[in-house]
Amino acid sequence: MNRLLDAYRTSIGKKFVVAVTGVILFLFVLGHMFGNLQIFVGAERLNAYAAFLQNLGELLWAVRTFLFLALVLHVMAITQLFFQNLGARPIKYRVKKTRETDLSARTMIYSGPAILAFLIYHLLHFTYGSVHSDFIHGDVYHNVISGFAIWWVSGIYILANILLGLHFKHGLWSWFQTLGFAHPKYNKWRTNFATFFAYLIIVGNVSMPVAVLAGWIQ
Amino acid sequence: MKLKLNIWRQKNREDRGEFVTYHLDDVNSHMSFLEMLDVLNQQLIEKGEQPVAFEHDCREGICGACGLVINGYPHGPEEGTTTCQLHMRHFKDGDEITIEPWRSKAFPVVKDLVVDRSSLDRLMQHGGFVSIRTGSAEDANNTLIPKEKSDLAMDAAECIGCGACVASCPNGAAMLFVSAKVSHFALLPQGQPERKRRAIQMVQAMQDEGFGACTNYRECEAVCPKRISINFIGMLNREFIKASVLSGAEKGGKYRSK
Ligand code: FES
DSSP: OHHHHHHHHSHHHHHHHHHHHHHHHHHHHHHHHHHHGGGGTOHHHHHHHHHHHHTTTHHHHHHHHHHHHHHHHHHHHHHHHHHHHHHTOSSOOSSOOOSSOOHHHHTHHHHHHHHHHHHHHHIIIIISOTTOTTOOTTOHHHHHHHHHTSHHHHHHHHHHHHHHHHHHHHHHHHHHHHTTOOOTTTHHHHHHHHHHHHHHHHHHHHHHHHHHHHTSOO | OOEEEEEEEOSSSSSOOEEEEEEEOOOOTTSBHHHHHHHHHHHHHHTTOOOOOOOOSOSSSSSOOOOOEETTEETOSSTTOOGGGOBGGGSOTTOEEEEEOOOBTTBOEEETTEEOOHHHHHHHHTTSSOOSOOOSOOOTTSSOOOHHHHHHHHHHHTOOOOOHHHHHOTTOBOHHHHHHHHHHHHTSGGGSTTHHHHHHHHHHHHHHTTOBOOOOOOHHHHHOTTOOOTHHHHHHHHHHHIIIIISOOOTTOOOOOO
């Protein structure tokens, strides 16, 4: 145990936690997306899927607890790293340019908190229904359609999911690096993997509010 | 050519420091960047002013002393080169050039453009060596090392410890430097006895010296005058995780650096 705490004290130890929990959260987002895409099959299918999840009972809560812990660890470790980095350069450069850093890497620190805020909104909106104007418990299909029918609600979802994809683009690439799966042979594959899944998440999740707004599903 | 130089001037460690602008009229494009600064200093001395302090030694790109941040890039706009090997032909007549010291909590400014990089030496003291007896020079190929491994170890060993990786990193992390050292030894048989301890101690020392944490921006690799690859950072992560989480470290190792 002591050894693990000693490892956590270092930046690589914390990054390890960020990477592992990040992958867990990514897998959740991916599964969540595929589950929700059943909305295109129809109301019955989606509501049956929701009922199936609800009926898992204790297992559902076990998974929720697990995901919640992953989220807490992810945010905690990255917050500590953020403050470490803040202190590492007390005097800034007057002129500083970058060669490699891309948009997704540079915006991690903004996309992260934005996604967290969105997550809270999302839970209040579709899970608890407290910020939903027309919430019917158990009728997920109705809730999604009536929720996304409001243009600015859809706007929030679209924006948040673009940020989420951007976050994954750098996160998934970094994941390999942090856990040590870095090798010239696989590097190109890593970049493609991260980019593919980042866009998949964006396209998949954004398709739902767009489809509602466009009237493709109602 | 004519140049306008904005140079960071700072009398000593305590001084707050400021940018001072100088104009140089007769810069020869064949000069190296440091020779251009020599010319400036000669003029300052003749005027009775303090010359600009900057660090240099070999002036042939192998000692790592000469790091300056030039127009936002450590070692200047040319990739894969040190400041001393940068030539003025890469600049244009009338250019404005801003010259700053490495900025990092672990590299306090001593004077003007000179920083104290002894934090890198202290990292080395935590494992950047082998303590087994290797005896006097032996015959070539007495110790068999696969060609690919020795090539890779040489790639890592190219690091000249200039600190540009730290200076360029938006987080001020020293990962590229430490990864080069740890990988260099991990790849060679002489480095095996202390392999795990080295990875753990150097990484912990990095924390204690106030360096930042890598967030994979890849800026270090882009400015490294020796083009050390961030694949070595992947290797360092692997070494550290293996040593500290997946297996027991060697007995008697000092795990904490403080
Ligand atoms: S002075 Fe030695 S590397 Fe530049």
